[in-house]
Amino acid sequence: MVKIFIDPGHGGSDSGASGNGLQEKHVTLQIALALRTILLDEYQNVSVQLSRTSDQTVSLTQRTNAANSWGADFFLSIHINAGGGTGFESYIYPGVGAPTTTYRDRIHEEILKAVDFRDRGKKTADFHVLRETVMPALLTENGFVDNVNDANKLKSSAFIQSLARGHANGLARAFNLSKKTASHYKVQIGAFQEKNNADSLAAQAEAKGFDAIVIYRDGLYKVQIGAFSSKENAEALVQQAKSAGFDAFIYQE
Template structure:
């Protein structure tokens, strides 16, 4: 598949502006992330970008280049603006196309996959006579990823981890629409993590993350205890393929980070730590309900407080209650319920929901809904009998192949279909929640010291 990837605007054309952000920069950042995810994870994919730096390029130059190259798909990345009053995500195909066209079918898929991860309100699938949609000879889609002049949207847009999620949503849509073939994983199950520095000071680790971001390299902080000493590691990617990890290592070193290295880590038969990608569903809960609820309310101040149920039932069933809570936030858009499941269903994990005509299971109380969620995870993660302490309230418990997914990433393609990166998205959200909680604790400790 040949993808022409077009970050809108650039150079003298800044695009929309607002809240200290320039659209041209956001578009480029998301597009670069899309290209990286595609090339690192899929076979037989070629990507040509209209620009990879901040430069001016006319619309006709972009479409002519895509047409002459013989692209299979044209994807234009944008953000929106409207007096600060509008918000949400929308996408466009050309106004002349019928809903039965291939382009419209691709739009259906792309819209669904992007909306799964972007935590924005849904403004719908639209049609317009935009140049890049009209003058291209292949199917084309233009995505508007939030309103840069809206305060709430801009808070998301300015977050690198959100832009990574949005890029992943675009990639998930492309993979599904064009039936892309994933690169084979290491048969040993080894995970190769690129560590771009290891520090005893969190401030130093945060400086490293900020520097890497300025170089276009996404990273985050994990913790590891060595000989009783806590270290803050800056992780710039985790890969099941050694070649991809080495490629990222070269990028990090080219950015001037000479102390970068690769660590290997098996997903099974090891003690998981909070920062490990793919770690087990069974295990201890690290975060308190107070910290979990507090994090969610930074995004949705009206969120109900259900974290205590995840701690209680997580401990009872031996499930990582804090990661299950992160899964619930992913499924419910931080308890805003912007999908087909409604708040009164108390269905926090999308049990049985398949579309607008089937919003899934309903439960009498929030507590019962959380119990059903934990029981469904238990069905995947364990072959043991259910504890006798609670009735079975999960209506789909017996439909699960017991023990078929012992790690969060093993839920890919099971809990969410096709969901190639479903587990990774849950863990990315959990990492953000963990980092936020660590910052809160550090702030409390500093107040105590003062």
Template sequence: MVKIFLDPGHGGSDPGAVGNGLQEKTLNLTIALRIRDMLLAEYQNVEVRMSRTGDTAVSLTQRTNLANSWGADYFMSIHINAGGGTGFESFIHTSASSGSVNAQRIIHPAIIQQIGGVNRGQKAANFAVLRTSTMPAILTENLFIDHANDAALLRDSSFLTRIARGHVNGLVQALNLQTGGGGGGTIYRVQAGAFSSRANAEALQARLRADGYEALITESGGLFRVQVGAFSVRANAVALVNELQSKGYEATIVTA
């Protein structure tokens, strides 16, 4: 089993970078959740944990402590840049292991292939999450929130999916993941509602996001389904269902 730890940067009272009506913390979480769902749905013998799955504050120390104590095989921190530039760049630690170096060489171009734009390069920095994680690690900076053209792309849900797909493609190549979907086992999707009207699904999605949950709308069987998470371990799905139900949502687990 390959253990991948995803770290959506910032959260809670820390919005991260802001610009053009966008907040970094929200974009980071959206991208990370899509990476998680793609990995669990499409690849076998992979387990994913995250530093946060909602709009919550998590310290830098807590993020790497969670990954280290779990024994993650790879740590990936997702961010959006700011400062007047444009394009994509990635970072490993200045004293990175060969595992980090080799993975960056694979993951970085896989993301560029999906999103295009300016390639700002494969870099190294003494960032805390890279310094304190005990496994190979990378931090990605996905466009600039304060650049008008970049922000226009970051507002596009399909572009965020392309960012996520680039990360997934890189992880698959770097970690030699095999297709098959959740190790041949069941994927437990947490669904908060299903509607014949997309407008009703979007209203529920907005309510969930206001409560700090990243919800995706999918269409199948003539219905617009609002999905809040996908898990290879049923207990994790049950925990999220219980949490949502305690807040008044009619959440359920679906496996098809």
């Protein structure tokens, strides 16, 4: 079992970077939740823990202590940049060697394959979350909120999903994760020709506690709130969604 600890940067009273109508703490959480869904739904023998699952204040020490106590195999801290630049970059602690460098290289490459971001390079820094973790650790900086072009991408649910997919593909390469072979029962609450309508419904679902993502497939923007190998689990989520006022149904693929 590979244990991945995902750390959505900032949260609660610490908003992180802001600009162009975005706050870092919200975007990092969106990426982290989408990444968790991909890993748990699509891969075998992987366990995931998050430093936070909502907009809450969590200290740096609490984050690294939680990962260390859990015995994580890898610590992944997700951030959004600011300061006048553009693009994607990743950080590891200075002086570390393999396997951290190997993991970093594979994740960095897969993220840039998945999204249209300028490659700002593979860097090192004495960040707390890289220094105080006892396992290999990586921090990713996914675009700049104070750059209009980057910010517009980060406002897109489909782009957030692609960022999460890139992180997942990199982790799968780094840790040789195997895909699940079972059928997936997916729970959908809407499909639209206009992306804005899908984003609006996804926001409504997230406000009611569902992990909603927007996926473009078959010419439509579809709002999905879960995917399961067990039909019973999917049916349970459908009932929860219907109780919350959504027109939910299951489709299989």
